Amino acid sequence: MRRKKRYFPAYPGDPSPISIVVKHRLTFSEVDALAIAWHGHYPRFFELAHTELMRKVGLTYEAYKQHDVGAPIVQCHVDYFAPLLLDEEFSIRAELHWSDGARLNVSYTVQGADGRIAGTGYTVQMFFNVYTHEPYILPPTLVAEIWQRWQHGEIQ
Numbered sequence: 001m002r003r004k005k006r007y008f009p010a011y012p013g014d015p016s017p018i019s020i021v022v023k024h025r026l027t028f029s030e031v032d033a034l035a036i037a038w039h040g041h042y043p044r045f046f047e048l049a050h051t052e053l054m055r056k057v058g059l060t061y062e063a064y065k066q067h068d069v070g071a072p073i074v075q076c077h078v079d080y081f082a083p084l085l086l087d088e089e090f091s092i093r094a095e096l097h098w099s100d101g102a103r104l105n106v107s108y109t110v111q112g113a114d115g116r117i118a119g120t121g122y123t124v125q126m127f128f129n130v131y132t133h134e135p136y137i138l139p140p141t142l143v144a145e146i147w148q149r150w151q152h153g154e155i156q
Contacts, residue, residue, distance in 0.1 A: 007077075007122040008097040008105045015150050017095040017107075020053045025089045036083035042119055043076055046108045049094035050123065053106065057096065057155055058146050064130075067142040071104060071125040078121040088113050098150070102127040102136035102143070 010017075024045065032038045037045075054060060064070060084090050090112050097105040104125040110118045127136040127143065139147060149155050 007107045007120075008099075010098070014098040015153070016156070017097050018053065018057060018150065018155055019093060019095040020049060020056055021091050021093045022049045022052050023089055023091050024048055026084050026086055028086065031086045034083075035086040037085075037118070039078070039080060042078045042080070042110065042121065043123075045092050045110055046076075046078075046094070046106075046121060046123060049092040049108060050106055053094040053096055057150070059104075059143070063142055067140060068130050069136075069140050069142055070128050070130045072128075073123050074126050075124040076121070077123075078119055080119045082112065082116045082118045084110070084112055084118050090118065102139045 026037055030037055030041045059071075090110060093109040093111070095107045097107060099105050105122065106125075107120070107122045109120050112118050127140050128134060129136070129140075138144070146155070
């Protein structure tokens, strides 16, 4: 059974999601006794693609630090569909979805070497000031500037 609807809604006028795909080979330390990917590693697989996606748009840890911004994960969800096997090379696709709020909505697709969907999921991150711990209601300046570039098609 595959998820038939999107994790995050898209509205008219929203820019298209920004995406990236990374490859990874399943190692011995990532499998269980059946030599399949242990379910608890999927959030780590998501993180592999998430890191590259954030680098692509300019939301690196260094940029957060320079702007006193934090973005902790407040939701993480995984749907499992098919096993990944020891030593299998697979891909993880991460897509950043538009949001007008002070949050990052990222969906993930983990695809096996043969094209089968092994799993999907999403994370939601909320922005806050690292010194005052006050949450942002609107995107912080760093993010707002990137969102403007995204809306104008400068980031794809």
